[in-house]
Amino acid sequence: MSDVSPLGTHLSHYKIIKLLNQGGMGQIYLAEDQRLHRTVAIKTIKPAFATTHSAPNNTASTDDYDANLIENALLEAQLLAKLNHANIVQIYDITQEDGQICLVMEYLGGKTLHHYQQEHVSSLSQKLAIISQISKGLTAAHAQGIVHCDLKPSNIIIDDHGSVKIIDFGIAKLTSGNSETANNSHSFGSQTAMSPEQLYQVLPVANANAKTIDDKTDNTIDFRSDLFSLGIIAFQLISGRHPFAGESATQTAQNILNAQCQQAQDIVPQLPRELINLLNKLLAHQPEGRPQSSQWVTQQFEQITKHLTQQEILAEDTQPITDALSTEFAAALTANELSTSVLSTNELAANQLATNQTTTDNVAITQHKNRRFIFAGVALLVSLLVGVGIYSETLFAPADLPARYIVVLPATITNSNAENPIADMQKDLVTATLDDAIRQNIINTKGLRLISRREVAGVSKNSTGETASLASIAAATGASDIITTQLSCNNVKCDVTLSRLTVSNNNKINKWTVLAQKKWPSQIENYYDIKEITQSYLAGIYPQYNEKHLTEQSVQQQDYLLFATLYNSVLLEGRSDDNTLEQLQNILTSSPYLYSAYALYRETAIDLYYKTNEIKYAELAKKVLSLAPPEYKYSIFQAIDEFWISLGLSDFPQANEQLNIAIQRGIDESKRLELQAALQMDSNDLSKAVANYQSALTLRPSTKNLYNLALSFYLLGDFTNAKKNLKILLNTIPQDYDAKQLLADIYLSEGELTLAIAMYEAIIKVNPQSNDIDRLGLAYALAGRYQDALQMAQLAVKTSPKHPTRISNLADIKLILGMTEQSTPLYQQVIQLSHKQQDLETLLIMAQAYVHLGQHKQAIKTLNQAKKLFPDTGQVAFIAALIYSQLGEQVSAVNQVEEALSAGFGLVWFNLPWFDPLCSNTDFQKILAKAGKIERCQLNFLSQN
Missing domain, CATH: 1.10.510.10 (Transferase(Phosphotransferase) domain 1)
Known part of the structure; x- marks a missing residue:
């Protein structure tokens, strides 16, 4: 694109400087008015414009038509020149040279x-x-x-x-x-x-x-x-x-x-x-x-x-607070981070999370069996536990107040009248109602950020099982505020005390103190009234944070009572089943503006999906979103919910689209980083996931982000950094279930079977989950304890009867034990359940199923598909070695063995019978000899003879 005007470097007294733009009708040039010494824009109308649009139907000659167009263009320019308005570009001059019209206009630099x-x-x-x-x-x-x-x-x-x-x-x-x-x-x-x-x-x-x-x-x-x-x-x-x-x-x-x-x-x-x-x-x-x-x-x-x-x-008017609290309030609002001056050693470790910037240069890249991203099912809690739909395109932008990250502790309740105590059922409903009301109000208030229940639950107890200190909870979650609720009840009413605590500095010592407090009596039979009253008082303890995202609609009392019952059952007691979904659907039909019920429905459905791998639950969750009222459907949290559902279904393009929608609707930077990292983790962009979790830690130091960083390192194959971060986490929260589970997975991947088995057995005693039972069975199989492995695999499938990974592992054990007739239908079931999914784990277990069924061409095709989508991972190399070994392609198999080992896989993984054919290969024998495991093939030789 030339910067020189067709008329040269000058047009009358205008000096052409450069070309600014070019369109279908002409060019626009930056120029200098040398008479008035001002910058102008000159628009030229192409002579070709007239001939391109020749006279219609040949009613006149082209020359006549060109002349008419020029005349009309001049007339138009003259009229536009008369428009002297602040919101229309001003035309200064009109010139005509060699049949070309030039409009001289004010130059706009915006x-x-x-x-x-x-x-x-x-x-x-x-x-x-x-x-x-x-x-x-x-x-x-x-x-x-x-x-x-x-x-x-x-x-x-x-x-x-x-x-x-x-x-x-x-x-x-x-x-x-x-x-x-x-x-x-x-x-x-x-x-x-x-x-x-x-x-x-x-x-x-x-x-x-x-x-x-x-x-x-x-x-x-x-x-x-x-x-x-x-x-x-x-x-x-x-x-x-x-x-x-x-x-x-x-x-x-x-x-x-x-x-x-x-x-x-x-x-x-x-x-x-x-x-x-x-x-x-x-x-x-x-x-x-x-x-x-x-x-x-x-x-x-x-x-x-x-x-x-x-x-x-x-809306900018704020509610004043008492003189006694004004100084402390001002100090608290300026405190962005907790000081470590009075914290324990564990708390000091937690406060170092923000500075954890371990690099990932020159690390081996691998991805073991792809564990479900720990918060893929439960990180919905920020939005799903409270469920208020929010349209947050900053329609009513608040003042620049610091974001408050808030922990809500479970309510404590005592009987005020021993002769007429509150009934257990009433106690559960009151605490569930208060919990729901507080969380909804926090997430519906601009500038307030709710820390999920799951994250808080993981840090609320210390290593001895006692309630952790407020400072310890805050350090582990990155909280700036803690909300507590105390109730003194009889069988008629409860006296409620709602407190907002924050860290304050007194004589250079930081301590958690009550910043604001509200007290009121509530009749225990009308739960919806309790909810509304609680939300009004919570607003009073955050007087400067008074802008709401959404005005709630009223719902029927009986619907809220049933909802409170289900809320307590699902979120406070951990129950979820088909009956809960049906009851929630009935509530939503009767009271469609009960936003918490949409959230609870999704949380229950997604939990069931992860447990059973039955896609119908994810589809039900999507259907619920589509039926929600516009206030919720077009909110930031709807986009986040859609994101997690899409991620669970491995629909990465849709997950990315929902993330972009959430960003457009005003998601905060901390949450954006976490969601972006989750997507990158599941789509195998692991280095970026690590970087984003490290950035998230700088914004909010928390054990949740530290765990996810460790998980990213683990999937990347950097077991050293994964264990380093887990050690920091477990020093802070020694009883953390997820950290122990991931550490056991690392030991399993490295082939440290004694440590892995001990940890899995301890985990299962406390919390027997299908995933851990399955992993323990896998560890038993690698250790040659096939009968124990069979028992665990059968239990895992019984717990999750339609989960293809569980079924695949059961089929493997049966095949190893010679139960071919029983393993064949299991492998066929794996393929039937998995053929529509494209995530790494599913592709690899399908490839493995195909090779064991003798469908070698399909096995190679599926393996190549996995390599194309997820190149250079240790897990792909391991399955490739298995398939090539079974097909007799020993050179390719040994090459893949070496790749898997370099990616962090322990040599013990190649003790499985699938790799017995490689014992005749000289290069495989050298690998064993170098590792000091030559007995692996000696035992195989003896068993064959």
């Missing part, structure tokens, strides 16, 4: 609205201020009889001071006086920004059957076409999406012609009703249905903006 939207997060009132300025500019143009005809974000400039300018009237239509001319507007405009009547002229044949303008309607393009385009711009700016969005520009144009418009209230349900009505009018399919005055549209936008601004000002 950004187009299109780029501005991508780089700025604006409140609703700020967006409306932009739209109002566009509308003012249109009103001025329309008053002069000028219709823009190509109004779109790229033709609107916003300068550094926030001023808005409409540019590029190059194809404008003139309707002033007795003349009506147009620079072929319908040909050069952007189809995705056009009105139906414009598109009707562009695509008359292709859309003959479309729902276009009525035959009785005047198809003349007038100012109402610009208003339609303004409606598209406004809708896009406010909601972040095109109102007629299709999969392509052509499809979007078709949707405009067919009046397939999304409704503003469905996309952004919190919009003022007046704004929704105005947007719908602007986007009316028939011109007669749109506003009949540009001035009226401008007035409407100004009034809505003014009203909204007043609301935002009122």
Whole structure:
């Protein structure tokens, strides 16, 4: 693209500096006005433009038609030059040289609205201020009889001071006086920004059957076409999406012609009703249905903006607190991190989590059996446990208050009357109601961040089983606040004490103290009232954090009572089953705005999916999301929920799309890093997962992020760093189940069978989960304890009867024990359950099943598919060695053995009978000799003879 004008380096007294842009009708150059010493933009209209659009039907010569176009262009430029308005680019001069028209305009150094939207997060009132300025500019143009005809974000400039300018009237239509001319507007405009009547002229044949303008309607393009385009711009700016969005520009144009418009209230349900009505009018399919005055549209936008601004000002009012707490309150709000001056050794270790920046250079890359990302089923708790849907596109942006990360401890309850104590069932319902109310209110308040129940539960007890100190809990979770609730109850009422604790500095010693406290009595029979009262008092202990994301809708009392019962059963007692799902569905049918019930349904369904591997549960969870009200459906947490469901189904593109939606809706940086890392971990982009978890630790030091960092290192094959981080975690929380489980997995991968078996046996005694039972059976098999392995494999399948990995391991043990007739249908079942999934673990167990069934071609095909999707992993190398060994391809098998060993696999994994054929291979014997394990093949030789 040349920076030299076709007219040379000068045009009259304008010095051409460089080319700024080039379009279908001409070029725009940056120039210097050497008379007035100012920077200008010069737009040239191509001479070819006239000949390209020659006289229709040959009614006149091309020369005559060119002359007419030039004359009309000059007339248009002269009219535009008369437009002296703050929201329209100013034309300074018009020149004509050698038949070429040049418009000299003010130079705008800002950004187009299109780029501005991508780089700025604006409140609703700020967006409306932009739209109002566009509308003012249109009103001025329309008053002069000028219709823009190509109004779109790229033709609107916003300068550094926030001023808005409409540019590029190059194809404008003139309707002033007795003349009506147009620079072929319908040909050069952007189809995705056009009105139906414009598109009707562009695509008359292709859309003959479309729902276009009525035959009785005047198809003349007038100012109402610009208003339609303004409606598209406004809708896009406010909601972040095109109102007629299709999969392509052509499809979007078709949707405009067919009046397939999304409704503003469905996309952004919190919009003022007046704004929704105005947007719908602007986007009316028939011109007669749109506003009949540009001035009226401008007035409407100004009034809505003014009203909204007043609301935002009122929302900034804060509730004062007592003088006794004011000094401590100010100090607490400025304390971003806990000091370690009075913490124990374990707490000091936890506080070092943020500085854990272990590098991953030059590490061996591997991926053992892909353990389910620990929070894939339970990290939903941030949103799923509380379930309030939030639309958070900063519609009402709060003041710049520091984010508060909040731990909610379980309520403590005592009997105030020994003769009339509260019943156990009532006790459970009251505590469940309070817990739900507090968590919902926290997540529904801007600036407050809820730390999940699972994360808190893992650190609330010390190594002796006693309740951990507040400082220890805060250090392990990165909490800035802790909420406690004490209840003194009889069989009629409870006296509730709600306390907000935070760290304060007194004489250079940090300690946790009560910052704010509320007390009130509650009758125990009306649980929904308890919920509402609790939320109102919780708002009182966070007076500066008073902006809510969503106004809750009322629900029926009996529905909330049943919900509280289920909430206690699922989340507080750990129960989940099909009956719970059915009851929750009944609640949602009766009270669709009980947002917590949607969350509880999803949590139960996803938990069942992970336990059983039955996809129907994930599909039920997705169905529930689709049936939720708009307030919840278009919230940030809906996107997060969809993310976890998609990740569980290994639908990585959909998970990434939902993550992007969550980012657009205002997800905070800490949560973004965690979700991004989870996606990268499951999609085998492990180095990036490590980096993101390290970054997340700097924002919020917590044992959860430390565990996930260790898991990332483990999957990456860097067992050294994985164990290093787990050691830090277990020094802080010696009883942590997940950390012990992962450490056992590392020992198993390394072939440290004695340590692995001891840890799995200890874990199962405390918490017998299907996954750990299965791993213990695998460890037994590697140790040659095949009968013990069979017992564990059968128990794992009994616990998870449709889980392909459990079934595959059972089939392997039966095959090793010579039970071929029993193993064959199990391998066939593995393939039947797995053929639609594409994650690494599934592909590898399918490949292994195929080779044991004698389907060698399919085994190689599936193995190659795994290699293509997940290259250079130790797990792939191990299964490849197994398959090649079974197929007699010893050279390839030994090469894969070496890759698996270099990726961290212990040599003990090659004790399995599948690798017996390699004992005759010299290179395999050398590998064994180097490792001092030559007896492996000697035993095999003796058994064969």
